[in-house]
Amino acid sequence: MEAISAKLIHRLTLYHCILSYSLEKREYVSSAEIASLLKIDDSLVRKDISFCNVQGLPKHGYKVLELKQKIENVLSFHYAKDVFVVGAGHLATALTQYSDFKDYGINILALFDNNEEKIGKMINGKRVFDIKRLDELIKRTRVDTVFLTLPPQCAQDITNKLVDSGIKYIFNFTPCVLRVPQDVKVRHENIISSFLQMKIS
């Protein structure tokens, strides 16, 4: 398959959201309707859809179900990826509530915290483990991805431990910029920058 750019992945995810939540009761959808919801160009939507190898019907448009499934194939929804959530506060709890994660191939295995009142409890069906057991459980499960939802004061310390245990992908929900080796990828899931873009522009 052709390489797929970050922007195309982002647009296809939004098309999928539209097909799942806005037009889910419809049999057909046109590229113009999707384009209008996202305020982007119709020709771009058509190009993206043809990348997914879906043909439209004249005067009808695309079949909603077929388009949805083809996008799921392109975006590998059916290949599940296991994830640990480090920190078991409100953000972590919100992440475990995202019922769609499972559909998108994101499988939260467990949470970790150092708060004794949380350790051993279940949050939306996911167990909270003692953070001291991170290394043992990363190695046993071979999980390579974490959602980091810790207070800033301990983010770098725990990151060092995660890297030593073999973690390769960190979704960083803390406000810290983390020091990691070249082979570890960090994504900054920081809404501050997004907010400032809106505030300044």
Add this chain to the structure above:
Amino acid sequence: MEAISAKLIHRLTLYHCILSYSLEKREYVSSAEIASLLKIDDSLVRKDISFCNVQGLPKHGYKVLELKQKIENVLSFHYAKDVFVVGAGHLATALTQYSDFKDYGINILALFDNNEEKIGKMINGKRVFDIKRLDELIKRTRVDTVFLTLPPQCAQDITNKLVDSGIKYIFNFTPCVLRVPQDVKVRHENIISSFLQMKIS
């Protein structure tokens, strides 16, 4: 002042995070240190810093405090923007806990929910109001920005009401793509796309 691009705002926010959380105890910092933490090019960091009108000292680099303050000026940290949070679940609670929001000029005024057990309660010092009072309180406070943290089933309905009441900026944490008029801006704060980018690449 020159127009400032979304990418530059994003990088300056990350530099500010570094100066606040990683190198906050240092007097001086070099562009090379910032570049190395973010795995980007040193020359880009120098160009961004010169945009902020900060001069480095030979062999020392930039003064941490001065650079931090100049970035705050460029990013308008000192101009506060009031925000309502619509929905008062775990994600909303996590948003009220972001103690940095205030530093960045984001002022959460109140939360709204339809759950009677939550209405009237305080969450981290912010009151939860009955969602029926949204229109009244938007008009009275002239707030034009909301963080939308609702279940997908009611996201579009509430959005219609927000738009009617005069809301112009929506930070959409739901998985829905929202229908809004041309003059209303929606930002999709959806981590699924970011996750899929990592999973596929």
